[in-house]
Amino acid sequence: MKRRAFLLGALALTACGTSEPEGTIRIAGGEPGGFYHDFAALISRLAPSPLTITPIQTGGSADNLKHLREGTAEIGLTLSDSAHLEPGLVALGRVYENYLQLVVLDSSPYRTPADLAGEPVSLGATGSGAALQGERLALGVREEHYPLRNAVDALKAGEIAALLWSGGVPTPELDKATGIRLLPLDGFLPRLRQQHGKVYERVDVRMGVYGSPVDIPTIGTPNLLVCRPDLSAAHAGAVVRMLVGKAAQLVPQQALGTQYLDVRSLIDTGKVPLHPGAAAEYRRLHG
Structure with a gap:
């Protein structure tokens, strides 16, 4: 995969100028040593105050979808082939390639x-x-x-x-x-x-x-960051602003040199539709 440019600083500044919602979002990550685990840790550390994102250690894609179904997580990482088997799922963005x-x-x-x-x-x-x-x-x-x-x-x-x-x-x-x-x-x-x-x-x-x-x-x-459909538009928008404005900081060590979170492909979530709040935020940021 060829390296692509990250978002220009202007978009990051635009994102930073938006007030962030309060509350806690649980992200279903993965097992230690894996990309999902590392990404969940990064996004939790970068969450803008007063928002808190708490990572959950899991077995991976199918386990993450189970957490979403059972309401023990609000967002999670999953491979797109696993996501296609889950009815009613919505996405916040396409992040990396596994x-x-x-x-x-x-x-x-x-x-x-x-x-x-x-x-x-x-x-x-x-x-x-x-x-x-x-x-x-x-x-x-x-x-x-x-x-x-x-x-x-x-x-x-x-x-x-x-x-x-x-x-x-x-x-x-x-x-x-x-x-x-x-x-x-x-x-x-x-x-x-x-x-x-x-x-x-x-x-x-x-x-x-x-x-x-x-x-x-x-x-x-492709890896998708997905969520429960009942995630609020404010929280969905806040996560999108992180994906866009902090793209360069959301690259786990194991993704360096081969894969990049590409802000131009974030909306390419295939058969999984974007959360309405996420779609609205992408439109706001990109016009």
């Missing part, structure tokens, strides 16, 4: 996903977007479902042959796990797009990431 990463030990004999048939593989934590995508890949493996840190430990111990993870690149937990490599996943893209639409696209994990000597083609999926 990279699907199928990780093996560098010393292993596995060179293609087909080589893993019948082997134990962690297909993401229960409740994660990777778990849904692992199911859709239909790798023919013996499924396990570990949180990322546990999956890395199991991979190193030889308890699993591979792990599937959906997140930023480089994901810190994987970046510090020396002796790993990624298997290409672009071969699954035609079938996934035929069955589930253009929510999936080809992306490349660039040479040098995790020590790879070449680019590794894989599958990218």
